[in-house]
Amino acid sequence: MSHAVPADQKWWSGGKSPFNVEYGKVMMWYFLMSDAFTFGAFLISYGTIRFASNGWPDPNEVFQSFPGLGSGLPLAFVSLMTFILIISSVTMVLAVQAGHAMDKKAVVRNLIWTIIGGIAFLSCQAWEWTHLYHEGAWWGSNPFTNMDGTKASTNFTNFFFTITGFHGFHVFSGVIINIIMLIMTLNNVFERKGHYLMIEKAGLYWHFVDLVWVFVFTCFYLI
Amino acid sequence: MSFTDNYQEVSHHHDFDREAARKEVIRVTVILTVITIVELILGFVMMGVHNEFMRHVIKGAICVFMLAKAFYIVAYFMHLKHEVRNLIMTIVVPLGLFIWFIIAFLTDGNSYRNLKNKYDPYHYEQSQIKVEKPAKSDHGSHDAKKEGAIE
Numbered sequence: 291m292s293h294a295v296p297a298d299q300k301w302w303s304g305g306k307s308p309f310n311v312e313y314g315k316v317m318m319w320y321f322l323m324s325d326a327f328t329f330g331a332f333l334i335s336y337g338t339i340r341f342a343s344n345g346w347p348d349p350n351e352v353f354q355s356f357p358g359l360g361s362g363l364p365l366a367f368v369s370l371m372t373f374i375l376i377i378s379s380v381t382m383v384l385a386v387q388a389g390h391a392m393d394k395k396a397v398v399r400n401l402i403w404t405i406i407g408g409i410a411f412l413s414c415q416a417w418e419w420t421h422l423y424h425e426g427a428w429w430g431s432n433p434f435t436n437m438d439g440t441k442a443s444t445n446f447t448n449f450f451f452t453i454t455g456f457h458g459f460h461v462f463s464g465v466i467i468n469i470i471m472l473i474m475t476l477n478n479v480f481e482r483k484g485h486y487l488m489i490e491k492a493g494l495y496w497h498f499v500d501l502v503w504v505f506v507f508t509c510f511y512l513i
Numbered sequence: 514m515s516f517t518d519n520y521q522e523v524s525h526h527h528d529f530d531r532e533a534a535r536k537e538v539i540r541v542t543v544i545l546t547v548i549t550i551v552e553l554i555l556g557f558v559m560m561g562v563h564n565e566f567m568r569h570v571i572k573g574a575i576c577v578f579m580l581a582k583a584f585y586i587v588a589y590f591m592h593l594k595h596e597v598r599n600l601i602m603t604i605v606v607p608l609g610l611f612i613w614f615i616i617a618f619l620t621d622g623n624s625y626r627n628l629k630n631k632y633d634p635y636h637y638e639q640s641q642i643k644v645e646k647p648a649k650s651d652h653g654s655h656d657a658k659k660e661g662a663i664e
Contacts, residue, residue: 301599309600319604330611334618341622344630344640350560365556372549380542383590387538391531439643490592497590501583508579512556513572 318491322498325460329502332456333509336449345436347446349511352427352434357417368511371414372503375461378407379500382468386493389486394475397486401472404496408465415458419451427451450510457506460499467492541589545582552578 301308309316340346350364357367381403388396426433432447471492480486552575559571588594593601630637 301597308597309603310597311600316600319600323604323607326608327610330614334614337615338618338622341619342625342629344626344637350556364560365553369549369553373546376542376545376549379586379590380538383538384535387531387534390534435644440640441642441644494591497586500590501586504579504582504586508552508575512552512575 312487314491315487315494318494322494325498326502329453329456329505332449332453333505336453336509339445339449343443343445345438345440345442347432347434347442348437351437352422352446353418353511355421357421365511367414367418368507371411371418372507374407374411374414375500375503378404378411379497381407382493382496386486386490389480389489392481392486394478394481397475397480397489398472401468401475401489405465405468405472408461408468408496412458412461412465415454415461419454422447453506454510457499457502460502464492464496464499467495537589541585544585548578548582548585 301310353368354364355361355367356363359366381400385397385400385404388394388400422428427447427450429448429451430444432442432444434442434446436442471489474480474488475486480488555571555575555578559568562568562571593604
């Protein structure tokens with residue numbers, strides 16, 4: 291933490307870690323940066339195609355169903371998914387902080403909540419995909435018309451399933467990573483090491499998944 | 514230098530104030546929730562707005578809120594704000610490429626559409642034909658194959 295460091299510290303004179311974090315965390319940041327460019331490329335290609343099209347489907351017409359409540363409810367289900375992901379990000383921060391304090395019980399509790407949040411999000415996505423599939427939407431198939439009533443191409447569904455699928459895969463691998471972290475915590479691996487820095491790296495990945503959802507949510511459901 | 518030595522020179526757990534950190538998390542959670550609710554309200558408002566210009570203004574506002582959320586997640590949840598300046602700069606400066614990336618590609622898409630509408634009138638005419646809305650049952654299905662669908 292920077293506030294623990296004198297302001298005139300000479301970082302590059304040798305003998306100390308210039309970024310003041312350990313190797314694994316720097317590498318996690320660099321990995322996330324490359325992943326940000328991958329997602330960025332996906333979303334920008336979506337934007338480019340959308341700008342190059344004369345019409346585009348209305349998200350409020352496409353995504354308007356809620357399990358058990360029927361249709362006619364635009365934005366409702368995706369709001370639920372968004373809040374699930376935000377809350378699971380919060381519990382992940384709490385797990386990281388508990389790790390700082392070497393509080394194993396709190397780490398375990400918050401990791402379990404994070405995993406539950408991740409699984410809940412994936413279940414929501416599975417429901418949404420199934421629902422859209424039954425409406426006739428899939429890669430190469432778009433039953434929806436453009437907002438102005440003209441015929442839509444399949445670009446919309448292709449991008450939607452590719453990008454939310456890629457994000458869903460990240461959520462899935464994040465859940466797997468968190469489960470591994472939970473098992474390692476329960477086995478006292480971090481207690482023996484004397485620090486919970488591994489949880490921080492898993493946490494960075496999990497927050498990144500939440501961060502990407504902020505962009506996917508905006509690009510596909512809101513605008 | 515052994516692996517564990519490396520951790521000791523990194524100023525970590527000492528003077529970690531858990532209570533202050535907790536308060537910060539609560540504050541950021543509230544901010545993220547409020548921004549999301551504002552975004553959703555804007556989304557609902559936009560459904561009733563049909564003026565093209567006003568729709569773009571609202572979409573622009575939503576994008577600003579999106580960037581604000583991204584800032585709070587990266588700065589506080591991912592803790593980047595509290596890292597040393599060197600690390601922040603190696604992460605943030607390369608992301609500046611996105612400024613060019615977004616402007617260049619969206620402009621290109623827009624220009625492609627304008628040129629195609631201008632020089633390919635057939636394409637433009639075809640894209641203006643309205644399709645009559647099929648009477649959609651509440652749960653449409655794959656039995657009725659949609660036109661243009663790939664088998």
